[in-house]
Amino acid sequence: MAIKEGDFIRINYTGKVQETGEVFDTTVKEVAEEAEIYSEKKTYGPIVIAVGVGHVLKGLDAGLVGMEEGEEKTIEVSPEEGFGARDPKLLQLIPMREFKKQNMKPQVGMNITMEGHTGKIRSISGGRVTVDFNHEFAGKTLLYDVEVEKIIEDDLEKIYGIIELQYPNPNIKPEDHEVKIEDGKVVIYLNEMAKFDNQITYAKFRIARDIWDNMGIDRVEFVDVFEKKVDTEEEKEAEEE
């Protein structure tokens, strides 16, 4: 059965820049290591996405439609459906004295952050520094090697996939959370470790929105359980002594 928009699928992918072959993103640990982009903060392994809803780049979303379970394919993503075309206005000339004011010594290739935007220094000449604030892969055609592991039918599996996508945490496995679907609502018991995460409220909102928009369920409840620790027999005996 061919994939259509709105389907949940589990995929592995590796994204490369067509021009250079540089691997910039992958779900496969070994590929990340080989390309020297491996990060301990990332969770590797296949990810679950809903097709056509913006979980991945537009061009990748479009290329997935029509694929079959088990199929492998290389999807070409144009700049327009990837990280955008290059915008010449985002090349800025900055006087060298601005860097000196901040005790910075600019060098070609260096990344700098100004007002929250990251740019790369392209050239330095005559007291002027050219900084490129375009996205690193703007204007690039990308190639995604994709393998569709599975088209997901089971609602619980979809929800575990959404949690993993919207709240990736290398210290928590999906099965450490508990999910129930009952009386037309989804009830999620997130793992204890998520309780003390400052970002958790926003993650909850993203998870809920994905469920509303892609599963037709309008109510999502997150339950934090606080259960009294009952002393073990040993502890009780120790106290009595």
Added chain:
Amino acid sequence: MAIKEGDFIRINYTGKVQETGEVFDTTVKEVAEEAEIYSEKKTYGPIVIAVGVGHVLKGLDAGLVGMEEGEEKTIEVSPEEGFGARDPKLLQLIPMREFKKQNMKPQVGMNITMEGHTGKIRSISGGRVTVDFNHEFAGKTLLYDVEVEKIIEDDLEKIYGIIELQYPNPNIKPEDHEVKIEDGKVVIYLNEMAKFDNQITYAKFRIARDIWDNMGIDRVEFVDVFEKKVDTEEEKEAEEE
């Protein structure tokens, strides 16, 4: 029926320093205004406490035992059962040059904070500044005017009282939260506004502990509801145009 340890009661109180008559804490808005200690960040009105568990100073807790519903009384709290005796070791001599290093000009009566402890400057002489790190009311006998409004029997009322005590928020009324007791557990739906409060996890823990310890219920669940906003008829019509 006289109050005993473990009872939940609703009280108004006003605490004064015996020696000076200075009002330093009160649940009554008008009294706070008159004493010029009114704060917009505080919620005024009677509070619910469990007796004998440390919700209030030890001496106040002790004095409440045996009182009757509706009774008014002044409870005397000794320093030992109040804010502690004065400790001469907490009077410290600090060289004036330490203040100068930090561009501070010490003056008698000024409060300063050092390494997280607050102290009051008592005297300045010969290049030395005496700072008192004792609690402002250490060594003071206190008088609490107390009125017991009600001995609380209803479990839901007890829980609302605990929420108010452990998560006071002048912008949220207790009835804005929803509480259910079912299948031997307490289920609390905190108001939407609590969701985005960074301190809420710790407040949840304090509320749960109070319920465990004082109500004999071992499981407390906090539920965050995320419900899809359904467009109203008017909005739908506006979109269709």
